[in-house]
Structure formats: structure tokens, C-alpha cells
Amino acid sequence: MTEKPSASRQADLPPLAFDDLGCTERERALFSAAAAELEAAGEPGPFALGRVVSLDRSLPLVMSEKDVFRAEHDVRMAKENQLLPAIGDWVVAALPQGHDQGIIEQVLPRARTFARRDPHNPDGMQVLAANIDEALVIHPLSASNIDAHRLERELVIAWESGAVPSLILTKADATTPEHLEQMLEVAGIVAPGAQVVVESAVTGEGVEQVRRLVPPGTTAVVVGRSGAGKSTLINRLLGAEVLTTGAVRATDGAGRHTTVSRQMIAIPGGGVIIDAPGMRNVALADAWGGLEAAFPEIVALEGTCRFRDCKHRSEPGCEVQAAVARDEIDARRLASYQELRDEMVELQDRLRRSGRSERRQAGGRGKRKRR
Numbered sequence: 089m090t091e092k093p094s095a096s097r098q099a100d101l102p103p104l105a106f107d108d109l110g111c112t113e114r115e116r117a118l119f120s121a122a123a124a125e126l127e128a129a130g131e132p133g134p135f136a137l138g139r140v141v142s143l144d145r146s147l148p149l150v151m152s153e154k155d156v157f158r159a160e161h162d163v164r165m166a167k168e169n170q171l172l173p174a175i176g177d178w179v180v181a182a183l184p185q186g187h188d189q190g191i192i193e194q195v196l197p198r199a200r201t202f203a204r205r206d207p208h209n210p211d212g213m214q215v216l217a218a219n220i221d222e223a224l225v226i227h228p229l230s231a232s233n234i235d236a237h238r239l240e241r242e243l244v245i246a247w248e249s250g251a252v253p254s255l256i257l258t259k260a261d262a263t264t265p266e267h268l269e270q271m272l273e274v275a276g277i278v279a280p281g282a283q284v285v286v287e288s289a290v291t292g293e294g295v296e297q298v299r300r301l302v303p304p305g306t307t308a309v310v311v312g313r314s315g316a317g318k319s320t321l322i323n324r325l326l327g328a329e330v331l332t333t334g335a336v337r338a339t340d341g342a343g344r345h346t347t348v349s350r351q352m353i354a355i356p357g358g359g360v361i362i363d364a365p366g367m368r369n370v371a372l373a374d375a376w377g378g379l380e381a382a383f384p385e386i387v388a389l390e391g392t393c394r395f396r397d398c399k400h401r402s403e404p405g406c407e408v409q410a411a412v413a414r415d416e417i418d419a420r421r422l423a424s425y426q427e428l429r430d431e432m433v434e435l436q437d438r439l440r441r442s443g444r445s446e447r448r449q450a451g452g453r454g455k456r457k458r459r
């Protein structure tokens with residue numbers, strides 16, 4: 089029997105096999121069609137269906153049924169304005185016989201896209217992970233309070249992607265029962281519709297619950313500030329100190345945290361999970377559907393305001409403001425909703441003025457345009 093290919097040897101990862109990646113008929117069918125087209129165009133093969141399982145400063149690491157290899161993307165992709173590979177992408181790759189480096193010929197259409205506004209190009213979108221089924225939003229209970237501002241942004245992006253969002257409150261051992269109660273109350277307001285799990289990597293509380301959130305054959309992404317406990321949680325799920333945590337961090341010349349790698353990790357008894365570096369900021373791109381899903385209590389009332397385009401500020405007949413006055417809607421939530429909406433309107437207007445079409449990524453919940 090030949091040894092199964094493993095990404096571990098190539099990228100210092102725990103065991104990950106093609107069977108863990110959740111390949112379905114959808115991917116196989118998309119691949120067959122794309123490969124047939126490339127063959128008809130005379131492109132040299134052989135072609136393989138693969139998934140991008142690690143992204144760092146080097147070339148993307150692709151895992152196919154038979155191989156694990158680094159692959160550059162074909163120059164045509166940039167020219168033809170095709171999607172550039174993100175972690176989690178299913179790709180058509182060519183791995184010429186006798187080579188250990190491949191070429192990504194095509195990124196297959198994404199089922200779901202987890203994206204924020206590109207920090208280097210405010211008009212663009214940065215795909216943080218592709219084809220994810222669950223988004224685990226991580227927040228530490230050791231904090232003095234819930235960073236609602238940040239959580240709401242992360243949840244909008246999660247809902248927009250179409251993945252199932254959950255809120256994992258980590259470091260439960262580092263809080264008091266009173267503080268926990270307070271945090272849970274706020275979490276319920278900030279994350280309506282998301283399952284909330286209280287977890288501790290020290291006591292093991294909640295760890296099995298997190299495992300069940302990522303069933304075999306599915307892909308999860310963890311998001312949250314640096315230091316929230318993401319890597320520690322993954323290590324706990326693995327039962328081994330695989331990922332670097334806490335104080336042990338690479339820094340660049342300016343002393344900033346420079347863990348730039350994103351990697352896919354197989355969870356025993358579960359699916360795969362993507363560990364991404366903590367994001368400094370979470371600016372929204374086009375995420376109208378995600379905004380609606382993250383603020384259901386406000387959206388439910390919107391249609392009842394006197395004016396169809398009510399901004400819920402000081403318009404007469406505003407039912408949202410009326411609900412705030414009755415204490416049925418949290419005033420902070422409304423302010424947050426307005427801020428996120430204004431941010432997206434501003435982006436939309438800017439793109440329109442510069443004459444750029446609003447290119448949308450495939451999939452996700454985002455259907456509605458601005459009212």
C-alpha cells in the first residue's frame with residue numbers, strides 16, 4: 089500500500105487527508121467541466137481537483153486526492169480577472185509529471201465566501217476563507233465586557249457568507265459567575281440567532297460542544313481578535329499543542345504580530361477548521377444580507393415606519409425609534425446598525441461614482457441592495 093499524501097510533512101501541519109476536506113459531487117462536477125474545457129483548449133495537464141489547505145508567504149499549498157504540492161497560479165488568471173485563490177478554495181491544478189510544483193489553472197466557483205473590505209484597497213474585497221460551512225466567532229470571557237462593536241461586524245460578515253455562525257466565549261475559567269451572567273446577557277442581544285457556547289481550554293468545558301458545531305465533511309473558520317484564544321481552542325480540539333499560542337509570536341521589525349499564515353486543520357471526530365491570524369480591523373464590504381440577518385429585531389420593524397426610506401433617526405412615524413423609546417430595542421444596537429449601514433452606503437456610492445460595477449462574489453445571503 090502506498091502512503092497517503094499528507095500536508096503535515098510539507099507545512100508542519102497535523103495530519104490532514106483529502107477525505108477530510110468534504111469534497112462533494114458539486115466540486116467533482118465543476119472540476120470535470122472545467123478540466124474538459126482546459127483540455128479542449130490544449131492546456132497541458134494532467135489536471136487534478138484540489139483544495140487550497142494552507143496560505144502563507146510562499147505559494148498556496150494544494151491537496152489533491154493523490155498529492156500535496158505548492159502551486160503558483162496561471163498568469164492568465166490575473167489577466168482574465170479571475171478569482172485569486174483563497175484558503176478553502178477548490179481549484180483545478182496541473183501537476184506536470186515529475187514536478188513537485190503545480191499550477192492553479194482555475195479557482196472553481198465558490199459556494200460561500202467569507203470576506204471583508206480589503207485593508208489595502210478600500211474599493212476591493214478580501215476573501216479570508218472560501219467554501220466554509222460554519223463561522224466560529226471567538227470572544228474571551230476574561231475581557232471586562234463584550235466588544236459588541238467588533239462582534240457585530242464579525243457576525244455580519246459571517247451571516248453574509250451563508251455559513252452558520254456561532255459565538256464561542258472562551259476562557260470561562262477566568263471569570264466569575266456574576267461576570268459570566270452579564271456577558272451572556274449582552275451576548276444574547278449582540279448575537280441574535282447564533283448559538284452561544286461557553287468554553288475553557290483549561291477545564292475543558294464546552295470543548296465537545298464546539299466539536300459538534302463542526303461535523304465531519306464540513307469546514308469552519310475561526311475569527312476573533314488576536315489573543316482571544318483561537319489557537320488554544322484548536323489545540324484543545326486536537327488534544328495536542330500543535331499551534332503556537334500566546335506570547336510566543338513572530339514579530340516584524342516594528343514589533344507587530346506577523347503570523348500571516350492561514351491553515352486548514354482536521355479535527356478528530358469533526359470536519360476541518362481554518363486558523364487565521366487575528367484581524368486588526370473588520371471593515372464591511374457589500375454585506376446587506378448579512379446586516380439584515382445580524383439585526384433581525386430592527387429589520388422586523390423597518391417596513392412599518394411611515395417613510396419607506398426611513399433612516400430611523402428623527403423622521404416622524406418611525407417605529408424603530410418608537411421601539412427604542414419603549415425600551416424594546418437597544419439604542420446602542422440601533423446606533424451600531426446605522427453605522428454599519430452608512431459604511432456600506434458610502435462604499436456603494438463611491439463605487440458608483442467611480443463607475444465601477446458592483447461585482448459580487450457568488451453565493452451568500454446578500455441579495456438585497458440598499459433600500
Ligand SMILES: Nc1nc2c(ncn2[C@@H]2O[C@H](COP(=O)(O)OP(=O)(O)O)[C@@H](O)[C@H]2O)c(=O)[nH]1
Nearest residue numbers: 259288289290314315316317318319320333334
Ligand atoms: N485562562 C485561560 N487562558 C486561555 C484560554 N484559552 C487561551 N488562553 C490564553 O490566552 C492567550 C492567547 O491565546 P491564543 O490561543 O494564542 O489566542 P489567539 O491569538 O486567538 O490564537 C494565551 O496566553 C493562552 O494561554 C482559556 O481557556 N483559559
Ligand SMILES: [Mg+2]
Nearest residue numbers: 318319332333
Ligand atoms: Mg492564534
Ligand SMILES: [Zn+2]
Nearest residue numbers: 393398400406
Ligand atoms: Zn424608522
